[in-house]
Amino acid sequence: MEFLFYFGDVFTPINFGLLLIGTIGGLILGATPGLSPTMAVALLIPFTFQLEAAQGLILLGAAYTSTVAGGAVSAILLKIPGAPANIATTLDGHTMAQKGEGAKALQISFLASAVGGVFGVLLLIFLTPVLAQWALAFGPSHLFWLAILGVTVIGSLDSKSVVKGLLSGCIGLWLATIGFDDIMGAQRFIFHPALGGGINIIAALIGLFAIPQVITMFAKGRARNDAEVLEVQKHPISGAIAELGRNKRAMGIGTLTGSIIGLIPGVGGQIAGLVAYDQSKKFSPDRDKFGTGHPEGVIAAESANNAMVGPSLVPLLTLSIPGSPTAAVLLGGLLIHGIFPGTDLFDNHPDVAWTFINSMLIGQVLMCIFGLYVAGMAARVAQVPQSIMAAVVLGLAVFGSYSVQSSMGDVYVMASLGVMMYFLERFGFSAAPLVLGLILGPIAEANFIQGSMIANATDGMAPYFLGGGLNIFLIVVVVASVAYSGYMELRTRRYISKEEIMA
């Protein structure tokens, strides 16, 4: 119950103000199609430099939570999911809005998000310290395999092609080695003066997530934003609460599915929403009503994608393995303040860890309250033309990456990585494993070097890195995640081929 000691810290004027800004800003950003939660959090990181670690994390955490929920606004009122996590919400949410139940859909969406989100954060509160203590038993070889696990799990599960996902992870690991070697001081892969100090993680994150989005908007040309915002009629909130009470099954399925999926590193909210929607439909006596504007569909999808947020931070805060791409960006936000996840975080910075986690709990409630008021405004923001969005995001990316350490080199690195990522994405590569490689690369290398020193002084490399129960367990998980993803990829292809033949 240590978290209760730090509960009051959330309510200091600055912390609570930042929580409000993050929540309201996140709701608006989340409703804007094209601005994913990951990109929104990446663009916000430069604004946290001047803040204390806990304050910065409160802002980023609030933005993370509410961008996921805010995406439901454009999904319901415009039929455009604000984020991939809200795809399942459009299925019934927009139909409800078309039937004149837009306000009700928004209300149950925010209420379900809050219930799912609170459950997810409670899991985070109770699981994290236990796992963090367990992580104490980890030596260099285990930490090396954990870092590799982080890259391979996201590389294989988050990508449509396992090989390209793993290759993206390798590119990230290589990028992390650019600069001066920590032990020998040797120059490695410095082919441009801008790379002398290595690749700055924040500049890289901004470039990898924001620039491809900007170029994608350019590629659409002078496209008009014709999305029509559906009018929202007033609806009593008590009716929405009663609706939630009537659909406890969908609520439970969504919350549990989202929480479990959030705990698995690499699986994002997009899957959580869709799986919960599908499961809820299977178990519902009204399964025929799904897709026709049925509240159960909205409740299952929204409770799942917000329930995923808290648990996705469990592997991050305990083992340094982000559960989602946005969690990877949050890891970058932690590292710039010199804080390392795991026991260091809970033993040496408990105020930072618990204030951040508590703020996420309060943030869920604020998100629910403000979501209903901001929804109308957020839907209008979602109609902003892509030309303006592209120019705004480009400007923010340039200023944000420069402000990290007032270096033009960081701006060049940001732009180069961003343009490279756009083209790589067109050919099936994915940004998430590359980012994971970049972030986990130094952790993997430091533990590999430390481990090899121990190994050379003791049993040798193979017994040290490949022996022992925990090492073998981690290696088996690495291999199993790659094999499972490979199997699923082959199965999907075979299925598609059959469909093509039938057509």
Added chain:
Amino acid sequence: MSDISVPRLQHIIASGAVAAVGAWVTYVSYTQQPAEAFLFPRLISTVFVVLALWTFAKACLGWTKVGSGLSGRQFANMLPGLAVALIYIFWATKGLGFYTATAIAFFILLSLYDPASHRELRSWVKRVIITAIFLAVMYGLFALLLKVYTPREIFF
């Protein structure tokens, strides 16, 4: 080569570029000294080059299933914006100063991609106003709030 489709050729070029980078990283990792500093790069570059060559071979054989490539229309749409963005980032920010360059680039990008008519005076006025508001917000956020000192401007 004449029977190779455009997406397949694009995949060959893209995976070929990745394989070339992988080969260079592997070469540098195994030839540069001190060897101890390149221990970890050797490990990852070996996996990197194997996966890159695998991807390249699949692209050459036409077995690539993931990634839609880039259509001519998308390329034509994206090219002017990308050119403006690259000139803005790699030259104008330092040459003209951050705020001047941002104002010019923002206005050009708006004009290039705004679906509103280019013949109406009203839409031009709207673009100027949006640019001015954006610049004011950026100045407020970065210069006044975060105290970020940007390179000296050309005009002031």
